[in-house]
Amino acid sequence: MTPVTEYLADSREKLTLTAKVVVLAPVPEALDYAVPDGMDIAIGDHVVVPLGHAKVRGLVIGLIREAIDFPLKPILSKPDDPPVPENSLHFWLWAANWTVTPPGTFLNGCLRALKVARAQVRLGYVRTGIEPARITKARERVIETAILPMGLGELALAAGVSEGVVTGLAKEGVLEKVALPFDDRIPQPDPDFAPARLNPSQSAAHQLLQMEMAKGFAPVLLDGVTGSGKTEVYLESVADVLRADPAAQVLILLPEIALTQAVLGRLKARFGVEVAQWHANIGNSSRRRIWEGVATGKIRLVVGARSALFLPYVRLGLIVIDEEHDSSYKQEEGVRYHARDLAVFRARMDGAMVVMASATPSLETLTNAEKERYTWIRLEKRHGTAVLPDIELIDMKAHAPGKGQKNEQMWLSDILVAEVWETLKRREQVLLFLNRRGYAPLVLCKACGEKMSAPNTDSWLVEHRSSGRLVCHLTGFSMRKPKICPHCKAVDSLVSVGPGVERILEEVQSRFPDARAEVFSSDTVPDAASSAALIRRIEDHDIDIVIATQAAAKGHNFPNLTLVGIVDADLGLKGGDLRAAERTFQLLQQATGRAGRSVKPGKALLQTYTPEHPVMQALAHQDREAFYAYEGMSREMAGFPPYGRLAALILQAKDQKLLDRFSRELALFIPNTDGIDVYGPADAPLALVRGQWRKRFLVRADRNRDLQGFVNHWLAAIKRPNAIRLIVDIEPYSFL
Ligand SMILES: Nc1ncnc2c1ncn2[C@@H]1O[C@H](COP(=O)(O)OP(=O)(O)OP(=O)(O)O)[C@@H](O)[C@H]1O
Numbered sequence: 001m002t003p004v005t006e007y008l009a010d011s012r013e014k015l016t017l018t019a020k021v022v023v024l025a026p027v028p029e030a031l032d033y034a035v036p037d038g039m040d041i042a043i044g045d046h047v048v049v050p051l052g053h054a055k056v057r058g059l060v061i062g063l064i065r066e067a068i069d070f071p072l073k074p075i076l077s078k079p080d081d082p083p084v085p086e087n088s089l090h091f092w093l094w095a096a097n098w099t100v101t102p103p104g105t106f107l108n109g110c111l112r113a114l115k116v117a118r119a120q121v122r123l124g125y126v127r128t129g130i131e132p133a134r135i136t137k138a139r140e141r142v143i144e145t146a147i148l149p150m151g152l153g154e155l156a157l158a159a160g161v162s163e164g165v166v167t168g169l170a171k172e173g174v175l176e177k178v179a180l181p182f183d184d185r186i187p188q189p190d191p192d193f194a195p196a197r198l199n200p201s202q203s204a205a206h207q208l209l210q211m212e213m214a215k216g217f218a219p220v221l222l223d224g225v226t227g228s229g230k231t232e233v234y235l236e237s238v239a240d241v242l243r244a245d246p247a248a249q250v251l252i253l254l255p256e257i258a259l260t261q262a263v264l265g266r267l268k269a270r271f272g273v274e275v276a277q278w279h280a281n282i283g284n285s286s287r288r289r290i291w292e293g294v295a296t297g298k299i300r301l302v303v304g305a306r307s308a309l310f311l312p313y314v315r316l317g318l319i320v321i322d323e324e325h326d327s328s329y330k331q332e333e334g335v336r337y338h339a340r341d342l343a344v345f346r347a348r349m350d351g352a353m354v355v356m357a358s359a360t361p362s363l364e365t366l367t368n369a370e371k372e373r374y375t376w377i378r379l380e381k382r383h384g385t386a387v388l389p390d391i392e393l394i395d396m397k398a399h400a401p402g403k404g405q406k407n408e409q410m411w412l413s414d415i416l417v418a419e420v421w422e423t424l425k426r427r428e429q430v431l432l433f434l435n436r437r438g439y440a441p442l443v444l445c446k447a448c449g450e451k452m453s454a455p456n457t458d459s460w461l462v463e464h465r466s467s468g469r470l471v472c473h474l475t476g477f478s479m480r481k482p483k484i485c486p487h488c489k490a491v492d493s494l495v496s497v498g499p500g501v502e503r504i505l506e507e508v509q510s511r512f513p514d515a516r517a518e519v520f521s522s523d524t525v526p527d528a529a530s531s532a533a534l535i536r537r538i539e540d541h542d543i544d545i546v547i548a549t550q551a552a553a554k555g556h557n558f559p560n561l562t563l564v565g566i567v568d569a570d571l572g573l574k575g576g577d578l579r580a581a582e583r584t585f586q587l588l589q590q591a592t593g594r595a596g597r598s599v600k601p602g603k604a605l606l607q608t609y610t611p612e613h614p615v616m617q618a619l620a621h622q623d624r625e626a627f628y629a630y631e632g633m634s635r636e637m638a639g640f641p642p643y644g645r646l647a648a649l650i651l652q653a654k655d656q657k658l659l660d661r662f663s664r665e666l667a668l669f670i671p672n673t674d675g676i677d678v679y680g681p682a683d684a685p686l687a688l689v690r691g692q693w694r695k696r697f698l699v700r701a702d703r704n705r706d707l708q709g710f711v712n713h714w715l716a717a718i719k720r721p722n723a724i725r726l727i728v729d730i731e732p733y734s735f736l
C-alpha cells in the first residue's frame with residue numbers, strides 16, 4: 001500500500017494535491033488524479049474520475065502534495081456514500097495482493113452493495129380480514145402473525161412457513177401488499193439482555209477467552225465436541241467485547257448453510273434484537289443499509305457468510321468463525337479466497353481477537369494450535385446429561401443390500417433396517433444421511449453405454465425424479481429425461497445408477513410404509529423460511545425419518561432424534577483430492593453428532609465398504625487424534641498444507657489448440673526457485689466445462705516461500721492471449 005505522505009507546501013514551487021485512486025476496473029495499479037481546488041478529499045473517499053473516454057468510480061487510497069510537470073486529469077465528483085474506514089481499505093488492498101487480483105477488481109467486489117440506490121419504499125404484507133378458501137396450520141400461523149405489515153421473508157420466518165404460503169394467501173386476497181413504514185433506526189444489541197448460565201467447563205473456557213481478549217490480537221481455537229456449548233461460550237465473548245468498548249464491532253462468520261433461523265433465533269434471544277445478517281439471499285436494499293451501517297460504525301454486530309469479512313468495519317474487536325473447518329469458507333468463484341485465513345489477517349491488522357470454533361478443526365488450525373501459534377481452548381463434554389452417540393461400522397461387503405420386490409436395487413443393509421425399526425418402535429426419530437442431491441448421480445444407456453452429461457461439459461447429469469429432469473450441478477444446465485437415448489436412439493434404455501436422497505426416500509417408503517419420511521436437501525428447502533419450516537416439523541415430530549444431505553448435518557438440535565444412519569460413508573473419499581479424507585471425517589462426525597443430543601442416548605451406524613480405512617476406524621473408536629496424526633503425517637511427507645503452501649493456476653479457452661500451445665509455453669517460463677515446485681500443465685479433471693477447455697498447474701511451496709511473489713513473477717514473463725482466461729487460486733480446495 002502506498003504510504004500517505006503529505007509534503008508541506010513550498011512557497012516557491014507550484015504544488016498540486018494529487019490523489020492516488022484505485023479505479024473499479026481491472027487496472028494493475030492506482031492512478032494519479034488532481035484534486036480540484038475546494039474539493040475536500042480524504043483517504044477512503046469515493047470519487048468519480050475520467051478513465052479513457054469513460055467516467056468510472058474509484059477509491060482514494062493516498063494523497064500527496066507534489067510538484068508535477070504535466071497536467072493531471074482532475075477528480076470529477078464525490079458520490080454521497082460513506083467513506084471506507086482506513087483499516088478496511090488497507091485490508092482490502094492487502095487481500096487483493098494476497099489473492100493475486102487487480103486491486104480495482106477486488107475493491108469493486110467490496111463495493112457492490114453501493115451499486116443500488118438507497119431504498120425508498122419497502123413492501124410488506126398485512127392481513128385483510130378475508131377468510132381463505134382453504135385453511136391449514138401453516139396458513140393459520142401466517143394469518144395470526146400478519147396483524148402488522150411485515151416483509152415477505154420476515155413474515156414467512158416468523159410464521160415458520162415457506163414464502164410460497166404467504167404469496168399464496170396474497171393471491172387469494174387474504175393478505176394485501178402495503179408499503180412498510182420507513183425505519184432507519186438500527187437496534188443495538190444488548191450484551192446484558194440474556195446472559196447464559198454457563199456450566200463449569202464452559203465458564204472455564206469463557207474465562208480463558210477473557211484473558212485472550214485483553215491481549216489485542218489473539219487467535220483462539222475453541223475446540224469442543226458437538227453439543228458442548230461452543231456457541232453459548234463464544235456468545236459470552238461477543239457480549240464482553242460489545243460491553244468493554246462502545247465503539248467495537250463484532251463479526252460472527254457462519255457457513256452459508258448454517259445461517260438458519262435457529263442460529264438467528266439464538267442471537268436474538270441472547271442480545272434482544274434482530275442482528276444484521278449478511279449472506280447470498282438478502283435483498284439489495286438491506287445490503288446497502290448494512291454496508292452503510294457498518295462503515296459508519298452504527299452496526300456493531302454482524303452475522304454473515306464468508307463475504308461478510310469484506311464489510312467496511314471501522315473497529316473490529318472480535319471475529320468468530322464458527323465451524324471453522326467448513327469448506328464453504330472457501331470462495332470458489334470469481335476472486336478465490338479463504339475467509340478463515342483472511343479473517344486471521346484482518347484480526348491481526350485490527351488488534352482483534354479471532355475465535356475459531358469447531359468440533360472437528362481443520363488440520364491447518366489444529367496444527368497452529370499444536371505449535372502454540374493459536375491458543376487452544378477445549379470443551380470435552382456435551383452439555384447436561386447428553387453423551388456422544390455410539391458409533392458402529394457396517395461392513396457392506398458382508399451385508400450388501402439385495403433387490404426389492406420389483407427387482408429394484410436397495411441401499412440400506414439389514415442391520416440398519418433393523419435398527420430403524422427399533423427406533424421407530426420407541427417412537428424416536430431417524431436421520432439417514434447421504435450427501436447426494438436428487439435421485440441418481442448418473443444416468444446411462446444400457447444399450448450403448450453412453451453416460452448422460454451436460455452439453456460441452458465433462459460432468460454427469462444428476463437425475464431428479466421429483467422434477468422429472470436431468471440436472472448438471474456444475475453448470476445448472478437441465479433437461480427433461482428423454483425417452484430415447486440421444487446417442488444410439490434406443491427406446492427406454494436409460495437406467496439410473498447409484499443413489500441420491502430421493503432414491504433413498506423411495507426405498508424408505510417401501511420398507512417403512514407407515515413412517516412419515518421426508519427429504520432435507522437444498523432442493524426441498526431452497527430458502528431460509530422453508531428450511532425453518534421443515535426444521536420446526538422435525539422438532540414437532542411430524543416426521544419420523546429424515547433423509548438428508550449436508551444441508552441438515554449441522555447445527556440443529558433434534559431432541560428426539562436418536563439414530564443416524566450414514567448410507568454411504570465412503571462417498572467423500574472418492575475423487576482423491578487433498579482434503580477428501582479430512583472432509584469425510586469432519587462431515588461424518590458432524591452428521592453422527594446429530595444423534596442423542598438431549599436426554600436419550602443416540603446411536604450412529606456407518607455403511608462402508610472399507611471399514612479398515614483410517615477415517616472409519618477413527619470414527620468408530622471416537623479417536624480424533626488418531627485420524628489427525630495419520631492425516632498430518634501423510635501431508636507432511638508430501639509437503640502439502642499445512643506443511644507447505646499451494647497455488648493452482650487454471651487456464652481456460654474455447655480453442656483447445658491455443659490452450660495447449662500456451663500452457664506448454666507458460667511451462668517454459670517456470671522460474672527456477674529453491675523450495676518451490678510446479679506440476680503441470682495437466683488436463684483439469686473436468687477438462688471441458690460449458691465449451692471451455694481447462695488446463696491446470698499446481699504450485700507447491702515450502703512454508704517460508706513467497707508464493708504470491710513467485711506466481712506474479714512467473715506470469716509477468718509471458719503475455720497471455722486475450723482468448724485465454726486465467727484463474728489464480730491461492731490455497732485451492734477444489735482440484736477439479
Ligand atoms: N450452559 C448452558 N445452559 C443451557 N443450555 C445449554 C448450555 N450449554 C449448551 N446448552 C444447550 O446445549 C445445546 C448445544 O449447545 P451449543 O449449540 O452451544 O453447542 P455447540 O458446541 O456449539 O454445538 P455444535 O458443535 O453442534 O455446533 C444447545 O441446545 C444449547 O442451548
Ligand SMILES: [Zn+2]
Nearest residue numbers: 445448485488
Ligand atoms: Zn444409447
